[in-house]
Amino acid sequence: MIHDSIINPEKIVTLPIGFRDILSPHADAEAKMIDVIMSIAISHGYMRVKPTLVEFENTLFNGPGLAISEQVFRLIDPISQHMIGLRADMTTQAARIASTIMIDAPRPVRLCYAGEVLLTTTNQLNPERELVQIGAELIGNSTADADAEVILLAIESLHTVGVKSISLDIMIPALVPLVLADMRLPAEIFSAVRQAINQKDIATVERLANSKSSVLVGLLKAFGPCEEAMRALSELELPDKARDFLVRPAEVIKLITNFEPNLSITVDPAENRGFEYHTGIAFSLFARGGRNEIGRGGRYQSDKDPKSTATGFTIYLERVLQILPKHQQTPTVYIPYGTPREQSMALRTRGQITIAGLTPVVDNYAEAKRMGCKSILLNGQTIDLSQY
Amino acid sequence: MIHDSIINPEKIVTLPIGFRDILSPHADAEAKMIDVIMSIAISHGYMRVKPTLVEFENTLFNGPGLAISEQVFRLIDPISQHMIGLRADMTTQAARIASTIMIDAPRPVRLCYAGEVLLTTTNQLNPERELVQIGAELIGNSTADADAEVILLAIESLHTVGVKSISLDIMIPALVPLVLADMRLPAEIFSAVRQAINQKDIATVERLANSKSSVLVGLLKAFGPCEEAMRALSELELPDKARDFLVRPAEVIKLITNFEPNLSITVDPAENRGFEYHTGIAFSLFARGGRNEIGRGGRYQSDKDPKSTATGFTIYLERVLQILPKHQQTPTVYIPYGTPREQSMALRTRGQITIAGLTPVVDNYAEAKRMGCKSILLNGQTIDLSQY
Numbered sequence: 001m002i003h004d005s006i007i008n009p010e011k012i013v014t015l016p017i018g019f020r021d022i023l024s025p026h027a028d029a030e031a032k033m034i035d036v037i038m039s040i041a042i043s044h045g046y047m048r049v050k051p052t053l054v055e056f057e058n059t060l061f062n063g064p065g066l067a068i069s070e071q072v073f074r075l076i077d078p079i080s081q082h083m084i085g086l087r088a089d090m091t092t093q094a095a096r097i098a099s100t101i102m103i104d105a106p107r108p109v110r111l112c113y114a115g116e117v118l119l120t121t122t123n124q125l126n127p128e129r130e131l132v133q134i135g136a137e138l139i140g141n142s143t144a145d146a147d148a149e150v151i152l153l154a155i156e157s158l159h160t161v162g163v164k165s166i167s168l169d170i171m172i173p174a175l176v177p178l179v180l181a182d183m184r185l186p187a188e189i190f191s192a193v194r195q196a197i198n199q200k201d202i203a204t205v206e207r208l209a210n211s212k213s214s215v216l217v218g219l220l221k222a223f224g225p226c227e228e229a230m231r232a233l234s235e236l237e238l239p240d241k242a243r244d245f246l247v248r249p250a251e252v253i254k255l256i257t258n259f260e261p262n263l264s265i266t267v268d269p270a271e272n273r274g275f276e277y278h279t280g281i282a283f284s285l286f287a288r289g290g291r292n293e294i295g296r297g298g299r300y301q302s303d304k305d306p307k308s309t310a311t312g313f314t315i316y317l318e319r320v321l322q323i324l325p326k327h328q329q330t331p332t333v334y335i336p337y338g339t340p341r342e343q344s345m346a347l348r349t350r351g352q353i354t355i356a357g358l359t360p361v362v363d364n365y366a367e368a369k370r371m372g373c374k375s376i377l378l379n380g381q382t383i384d385l386s387q388y
Numbered sequence: 389m390i391h392d393s394i395i396n397p398e399k400i401v402t403l404p405i406g407f408r409d410i411l412s413p414h415a416d417a418e419a420k421m422i423d424v425i426m427s428i429a430i431s432h433g434y435m436r437v438k439p440t441l442v443e444f445e446n447t448l449f450n451g452p453g454l455a456i457s458e459q460v461f462r463l464i465d466p467i468s469q470h471m472i473g474l475r476a477d478m479t480t481q482a483a484r485i486a487s488t489i490m491i492d493a494p495r496p497v498r499l500c501y502a503g504e505v506l507l508t509t510t511n512q513l514n515p516e517r518e519l520v521q522i523g524a525e526l527i528g529n530s531t532a533d534a535d536a537e538v539i540l541l542a543i544e545s546l547h548t549v550g551v552k553s554i555s556l557d558i559m560i561p562a563l564v565p566l567v568l569a570d571m572r573l574p575a576e577i578f579s580a581v582r583q584a585i586n587q588k589d590i591a592t593v594e595r596l597a598n599s600k601s602s603v604l605v606g607l608l609k610a611f612g613p614c615e616e617a618m619r620a621l622s623e624l625e626l627p628d629k630a631r632d633f634l635v636r637p638a639e640v641i642k643l644i645t646n647f648e649p650n651l652s653i654t655v656d657p658a659e660n661r662g663f664e665y666h667t668g669i670a671f672s673l674f675a676r677g678g679r680n681e682i683g684r685g686g687r688y689q690s691d692k693d694p695k696s697t698a699t700g701f702t703i704y705l706e707r708v709l710q711i712l713p714k715h716q717q718t719p720t721v722y723i724p725y726g727t728p729r730e731q732s733m734a735l736r737t738r739g740q741i742t743i744a745g746l747t748p749v750v751d752n753y754a755e756a757k758r759m760g761c762k763s764i765l766l767n768g769q770t771i772d773l774s775q776y
Contacts, residue, residue, distance in 0.1 A: 027438040078509075079406075097411070121466075130440055
């Protein structure tokens with residue numbers, strides 16, 4: 001098998017920025033991870049769907065899809081002469097499937113999926129434009145148990161693929177907009193305050209919002225381990241509507257800690273970047289100590305029907321693979337030319353990888369080494385090559 | 389789990405012609421088949437690669453890629469402002485990887501891959517524009533053993549996924565052009581003869597090629613079970629260069645019959661449609677009795693370097709799935725609200741699919757049935773619902 005040292009970086013062809021070929025063993029590791037996570041989701045009753053890679057603009061940008069319309073590669077379909085786009089997100093496709101072809105399926109509908117998404121833009125944090133999205137959605141149930149189910153499913157998935165210690169960050173994206181609306185700030189400072197909150201810039205919030213700033217500053221400071229954060233939040237003088245939004249996180253945290261008592265859970269009530277279409281609690285998943293989000297999700301409205309509330313998660317395959325131990329090439333066995341096929345087949349049946357010699361050679365040992373094999377099959381015996 | 393009867397065909401959203409969402413259990417069946425075929429190829433030393441979905445035109449249309457350039461969705465990359473295309477074939481991508489980033493890997497290089505390809509055009513025989521291509525390529529070895537290896541690998545793959553009786557059709561796409569070149573037909577009738585051969589129209593070939601027609605007619609008639617066909621071919625008065633092309637099919641047939649004595653093998657020496665870039669033998673695979681090709685492949689030149697001769701196969705996932713027994717939904721077990729998680733986990737560990745109740749209900753049996761479950765977990769016991 002090829003080793004990274006054999007890859008010739010000078011011979012890489014130019015691909016568009018953000019695109020790259022995935023080679024062995026990384027391609028195997030990707031496929032394996034997708035398979036494991038899908039199997040777990042399926043065992044919990046999530047039905048696997050494979051939405052189309054291409055859609056007409058009107059369905060692609062429908063509902064929550066509008067939020068990422070700028071990221072979509074668009075082109076004209078030569079058959080219909082209409083604009084089509086390459087999917088940049090599969091959550092919205094699962095929601096579309098649930099609310100159209102599967103509208104008559106009993107609620108809640110549980111769906112899972114894995115596939116490539118393509119983005120037009122790139123940034124320093126996310127340099128890739130072709131990514132694998134793995135996700136699951138629970139559509140048509142508004143309970144805290146549903147929120148907890150998808151979070152626990154994401155955590156079970158990450159544990160099973162080998163992520164050791166996971167931390168969960170819970171956000172309440174609707175909270176800040178509600179508090180701000182209630183404050184009736186003058187229009188000229190509203191967006192400046194909003195920006196300062198997004199940047200967690202307490203000094204600017206205090207200066208701009210003045211006497212009204214204490215609740216906002218309280219929200220910004222109520223960040224950290226879930227118990228302290230929830231207590232700090234409960235002590236804030238929040239408007240009633242905003243206070244209602246504190247009930248759900250508390251319920252969900254309780255349900256999750258029942259099953260995962262050692263999970264590190266933080267609450268970040270003022271954070272809402274990237275969760276613009278979320279209507280309930282949202283969450284991010286980190287490998288403890290890591291700075292990069294490895295998964296995220298939350299509750300959103302999957303279409304205009306108020307009954308179609310949904311909650312789901314996305315796992316970022318590439319980021320999970322980055323933090324796991326590097327996938328090793330499986331050692332291979334060289335099969336000299338003319339070896340009866342039954343002998344090599346017996347090795348493959350036992351999980352070994354065989355490399356068949358296609359021509360007679362003078363020195364089978366040398367040929368096996370040239371092909372990068374760790375052993376050779378001679379007279380029905382596997383001989384380790386490291387001693388030669 | 390959803391049943392086909394639950395799908396509401398009136399609510400299907402309009403997708404571009406040739407595109408469709410794949411639902412459960414078909415999406416599971418696809419993923420399973422990809423996994424099985426990749427595992428078999430990997431066990432034979434084929435390294436899995438995942439080429440990028442998008443490339444610049446100049447690499448996409450390089451070498452054998454030119455033959456399908458008309459089928460490629462093209463658009464402008466907003467970052468580079470250059471034309472990019474969505475892959476319509478992965479064979480050429482594997483060849484590109486072997487001859488660039490993997491140029492220093494020991495030859496032969498064995499690669500395998502599975503992924504979506506997108507086509508701009510559609511026809512009655514192939515109505516889909518988004519297809520899954522599964523394939524393997526053996527690059528840098530010109531022997532008959534290499535040809536036989538990929539054919540046997542394709543057959544092993546199809547057997548393992550459940551295709552019962554397979555038939556192999558061997559073609560020699562370079563034969564007709566060689567014979568025609570040797571005949572030095574007048575330019576005005578050359579293309580008409582070529583077309584008549586493609587249509588297997590013996591009468592027209594006889595009328596046009598006149599006294600020179602006997603070899604051409606002989607090629608057209610030498611079609612059928614491999615022994616008879618090879619004998620008929622050997623009796624034709626072929627030019628020496630063309631005669632050389634008969635050696636390889638005979639060798640490959642011998643190697644294949646050694647391992648697959650019961651395989652039905654036919655030879656079709658005059659067929660070359662769709663094999664324009666093939667330089668050696670080409671082949672099609674059929675499920676016996678079926679009319680649709682389920683796989684194909686052959687020998688080609690993977691780049692300009694004469695040493696980079698390659699042979700490989702492609703399996704058409706959708707066509708294989710069509711001839712297999714329909715994938716059944718796995719029965720599901722309803723888990724009433726409040727059941728300890730350990731109990732449902734025990735079922736999942738044993739391979740069962742559980743559907744968790746997210747709210748307390750008055751009648752758990754009715755709720756289990758509404759959710760389409762076949763059984764219910766009560767007091768640690770799984771109870772079959774068919775009697776209720």
